[in-house]
Amino acid sequence: MKYFTILMTIIALGLIIYNATKLDFDNLFEGKSIIALITILASLCAIALLQVLRLSKRVDQKLKGRN
DSSP: OHHHHHHHHHHHHHHHHHHHHTOOTTSTTSTHHHHHHHHHHHHHHHHHHHHHHHHHHHHHHHHHHHO
16 A cells, blocks of 8 residues: 555656646636646645555554554
8 A cells, every 4th residue: 555655646746747837827727727727736635635545554553553
């Protein structure tokens, strides 16, 4: 599971970088820029969820080791 979350985080970071190059700062909320903004926001949400998953697995392992 650890390698899965790391891989997905790297893919999400790649999507953020790619879509940041597609932004048109003159017309940020029009055309392809809004799609890039939505994709960047979705990638940030995915990274946050993956980090929560990783943290919950770590806490679960520590609790199992305690019993």
